Amino acid sequence: MRILHLSDIHFRAPQCLDPDTDRDRPYRTRLERDVVKRVEALGPIDAIMVGGDIAFQADPREYVEARRWLIDLATMCGCDKESIWVVPGNHDMNRKSCEDAPTMNAHAMIFQASPESREWMLEKQLGHNETGQALFHGHVAYNDFARNMNCQVYPGHLYWKQERDLGPGVKIRIHGLTSTLLSGRNGKDDPRGSLYLSALQTTLDPAPNVINFTICHHPPDWLMDGDDVDDLLNARAMFQVFGHKHRQRILEGKANVRWSAGAVNPSRSERQFEPSYNIIELQVVGNGADRRIGVRSHLYKFQSNPEAFHPIKTDGGDEVFSHSIPFPVEAGRIAVDTVGSVIELSATETTTIQRTMAAVASDAEASMGDRRTRHLVDRFWDLDASDRREITLELGLITKEEIQLPEAQRYGVALIRAAERNLIDRLDQLVAERE
Structure with missing residues (x-):
């Protein structure tokens, strides 16, 4: 699977509505051309994952332009539009909506709760019809954009998950996490450490021969529960992508890889103005106990003179970050013989099958x-x-x-x-x- 990883596109209305005056457009055009060049060498893109901040101020017009651009980009790189996934970022929140009293009250109750009771308070707010809806008032325009991709979020559905085949006998389960539940609190910017993900989004129940891949806008250091999120993702998600910080990074561990995206369109006031994007290649290698997941990461950043994207190199001077993670075959928990005869099961085995069937249904x-x-x-x-x-x-x-x-x-x-x-x-x- 070849993944195009983007984040922080920041379509800004009304500027983005007029190509002749959209100052961010040339950087997207340069990115388009560079992606096409990379695809000619590597092969077509299988999935596009966008790590939030699609818009700049959650203006519905921004999402119209974003959808058009993403579909056009998918066509250019050989990816079908059914293979685009998105999550919300702080710029995808309508801050005016966050100033509505019900939303402010729900935000305050969760934010002010003690660490021990915060998850309980979140569940209580979500469980109430009015406050549950109020928590998502700021997501309305994002949801109207994301629904065609089945990536919307709402009470009872804090995150989405969808699977694709990765290789023989292996599925990749993509989890779109919502780090913006408390974003835009009181209509203000979000200080570092003021947001909340909660353990409700990090269950990531391990399934045999299924790899967890998470997309989240804010990295753990922006979350109140960041240490817990960091530990749980590292334990349960082999692959993790983040955005928000506009700093392009890769962290390769023994059991996981984490990519931090730069921005497609960072602010021109930033000290280091470096539009960037990633291409991630995942491949199932080997069989049985020796099976592994091969990872090839291509990180590209923009230089201003002359204008072009260039690969970030490893310490050894390579243009590709190569990694491999053990992923031995796991035996299925339900087995039948080849002729379909009845198999007597112990009570423990029966319980295991019932739980497995329930998991399949869920x-x-x-x-x-x-x-x-x-x-x-x-x-x-x-x-x-x-x-x-x-x-x-x-x-x-x-x-x-x-x-x-x-x-x-x-x-x-x-x-x-x-x-x-x-x-x-x-x-x-x-x-x-x-x-």
Whole structure:
């Protein structure tokens, strides 16, 4: 799998609406040309992962331009638009919405809670209909953009997860984490250490032969629970990508790799103005106990004179950071014989199977990461609002009471239910009838 890792694009309205006066556009154009050149040498991109700050002030017009640019970029590098994933950053928050009293109150209750009770307070706020919605008021424009990619967030769905095949017998499970739950508190900037992820987003339950890959805008040092997040991600996520700091870094450990992205469009007032991006190559190597995941990282940064992107080199002068992580084959926990005869199981074995089956059912959302299902999600959102409502009511995917929920949440829940109830094919038929 070849991944294009971007972050901090900062589409800024109204400037980004006019190509002739958009000062950031030339850097995106240089990036486009450089990516095309790299793809000619390396091969097409399989996935684009955007680590937040897609917009600058969460103006819906910024997301229109961002979506257009990302789809065009995907076409240029041989990637289908069904393989773009996004998470929110602090610039994807509408700070005016964060000044609404219900949102300020919910933020304050969580922020002021003691470390021991903060997770409990977050759950309590999320569990209340009004305060749960208030926590996501600032995400409305982001969610309207992200929903076509099935990357929206809402109460009861703090993060998203989707799977792709990485290689023979191996899946990669991509987790989009939301570090912006407390971002924009009181309509202000976020000081370092003032944000909160919570253990609710770092479960990352290990599954046999599944690699966890996390995308998060803010790195752990910007979080109140940063030490806990750092430890849990390093223990459970083989691959981690971050944005926000506009500092391009790679940290290769024995069991994981962490990439920190620079910005596609950093502020021109920054001391080091270096637009940048990464290409990450992952490959399954070997078999059985000797199986490993090969990692090749290409880091590119911009120089201003002459204007061009150049590779960052290793200490040894190589243009590629090469790494390898052991990933021995794990035996499946459910086994049947070749002729389908009945196998007597102990109580412990029966419990293990029941838990495994429950885990499979709960990962219906993860199974929606394939291209066909993501294309269906995109088509569903392109329907008229009345068609979306009629289809989901006909299939029993939402209740009449849930029609009152924000659209991104209402139909986000409905689409996951379609996967849980094996109704994806029927949903596809009904969408096709209305296109």
